[in-house]
Amino acid sequence: MSNIVIGTAGHIDHGKSTLIKTLTGIETDKTKEEKLRGMSINLGFAYFDLPNGERVGVVDVPGHEKFIKNMLAGSAGLNLVLLVIDANEGIMPQTREHMDILTLLGVKDFIIVLTKIDTVDEELMMLVKEDIEQQLEGTVLEDAPVVEVDSISGTGIPTLLDTIEKKCETIEPTKATGQPRLNIDRSFSLKGFGTIVTGTLLEGELHVGDDVIIYPQEIKTRVRSLQVHEQDEEMSGPGKRTAINLTNVTLEDVGRGDVLTTKDNVTVSWMLNVKINLLPSATEGLKLWDRVRLGIGTTETFARVVPLGVEQLEAGEEGFVQLRLEEQVVARDGDRFIIRSYSPVHTIGGGVILDSQPKKNKRYDDSVLASLAIKEEGSIQDILVELLDQQGKGLSPKGFIATNIGKSEAEVADILVDLIAEGTIKEINGKFISINQYNRIANDLVAVLDKYHKNFRLRQGMPKEELKSRSELEMKGKEFDTLLGYYLADNLLKETNGSLSLKDFEVVYNKYNQAHRDKIESTLLKAKFTPPSDEDLTKGDEQIQEVINSLVGISVIRLDHTTVIHKNYYDEAVNSARDFITKNGSMTLADFRDMTGSSRKYSMLILEYMDKMHVTKRVENTRELY
Known part of the structure; x- marks a missing residue:
C-alpha cells in the first residue's frame, strides 16, 4: 500500500472538516470566509499516518450544494472516500449527490462514517442505520464498512483508523506508468518562491528539474521544487498530493482546471x-x-x-x-x-x-x-488497433500508443509483437500503423492518381508534394516519404523521373499527339546544343506543351522552366565534360562552349543543370567533377 489519497463526502454540517482535524490535527477550513460561514468553500488538504506508519493524503471537499463544482475538482485521483453522515439526520440530498458523483467517477472503495454519535440515543441510531442500509442497497456502497465516531470526544476514532488501514491494504496503488499528469485544483503565490500549483498526480512521475507544459495555454515551464505532505521531495509519484513550484509562470497564467503534463500527453x-x-x-x-x-x-x-x-x-x-x-x-x-x-x-x-x-x-x-463500442468494450488489442485505425497522421510511435491506451511502453511492446505477427499491425521505421489504415491510405493515393491520370493523360505522373497535398493526409513529409517507399516496394505505385503514377499507367499518344511528338523531337535534334524555348516550340498551343511535358525524362531534358534539350545531346554534353575534366582537371565555360559549339547562354544553362544533377560542381570560374 502506498500513494493513497482519501476524500471526504457528505452533506453540509455533517462533520467532515471536524473529522479530518481530529484525524490529522490540521484545520482544512482555513479562509476567513469559511470560518465565518462555518462551512468549506474551497478544497482543504491534509494528511495523517495510519497505525502501520503509512502516510495517506486527505482531501476535504465542500458539502454545500452551491460548491458542488469544487467537490468535483477534489474528487480527481481519490482512492478511498469517507462518506460522512450525521447520525442525527441520516442521508441528506447532498449526501446522495456526492454518492452519485463519486460512483460515476469510478470510485469503488468507501467507508461510511456516522458522526456525532455521542449526541444520539440508541433508538434513533438504530433507525438511522436501517435507513442508510435501505438507501444504499443495490449501490457500490451497500457492502461498505460502517464506523460510528464522535470527532469531539474521540469516540470510535481508533476503530476508524484501523478500518482505513485494512481498506487501504486492499487498494491497488496507481502504477507509475506513462507521462506525469496533474489536474490543477489550486494555484497561489508565495513571496520568494513564486507560483505554486497543487493537485493529485494521476500518473507517471514528476521530478525536480523536469520540463512540463501547462495546458490548454501550452505554457512551457519547469519544476523548481516539489512538496508531498509538506515535505520537500525530489520526486512525486502517482496518487500523491503534490505541490509544485514552477519557474517563469505568473499566478495570472495558471489556475484550477488547467493540466500540468508533458508535450502531447493530452x-x-x-x-x-x-x-x-x-x-x-x-x-x-x-x-x-x-x-x-x-x-x-x-x-x-x-x-x-x-x-x-x-x-x-x-x-x-x-x-x-x-x-x-x-x-x-x-x-x-x-x-x-x-x-x-x-x-x-x-x-x-x-x-x-x-x-x-x-x-x-x-x-x-x-x-x-461500432468504433465507440470497441473503445468501450473491446480487448486491449482491439482498442490498440482501433486507435491506429483512426490515426490520420499514419505512423504512431510506441509512446503515443502507450499514453492513449493507458499501458506502459513495455506492455505495449508485447502487444505489438503479437499484432504484427498476426498481420494486424505493420511496423515502419520503429513506428506503427494498422493494416486497415495502411490499406486505406493506399486506396486514397490510388484514387487521387487515377483521377489525375484521367485529367492529364500525357503526364507521366504527379509530383510527390502535389500528391501529398491532394491526399489530405495529416503526416509530416518524412513519414509520407517512408510510406511511399513501402507502396513503391509493394508495386502499388511507380516513380518515373520524380513523378508518381499507378503501376500500370503508361502515356499513350493518339495520332495528333504523336505528330506533335515527332515534330518536337525532330526540332530539338536539329537544334543540338542551342534549343528553342517552349514558346517557340508550342506557339501558345497548350496541347503541344502537354506533349513536351510528357517527354521530359524520356527523350528530352528540362534545363529550366522555359527550355528543354534533346536527351541525346544532353548525354553527349555530359560525356564530353567528363572526358575533358578527367584529362585537364577542370573546365571553363569557354571550354565547354567551344566543345559543343553552343552560345554562352545555352552553355550556362546546360552546365547549371549538370551542377544540379551532381555531374559537375562549380569551383570559382571553373567546373570540376562532382
Missing part, C-alpha cells in the same frame, strides 16, 4: 465522444442540443448534447453522445466526467470519454457507433 478539444450513464433520479432525459454543465478533471464548462444512434436518452439509460463544448477542455480517452443540468443545477449523469478528438459525426453513422 489533447485540447472542442468536442468529445462519450458513453453517458444517466441517473435514474434525472428528472429529464437528454435530447438533441440540450445544454449541460460538464465537470471533467478540475474544470467545469458548458456543452451541447448530440445523442448518437438514438433520438434521446431517458433517465436511467446509457448511450453514446457527442458533446459540443463551449470552451476547450484538456482530456484523454478513458477520462471520466460528470454532467449536471443547466438550470436548476443538479447532477444527472456521467461517464467516460471514448474519443477526445472526434470529428463532427452524423447521428446515425454505424461505423462511428
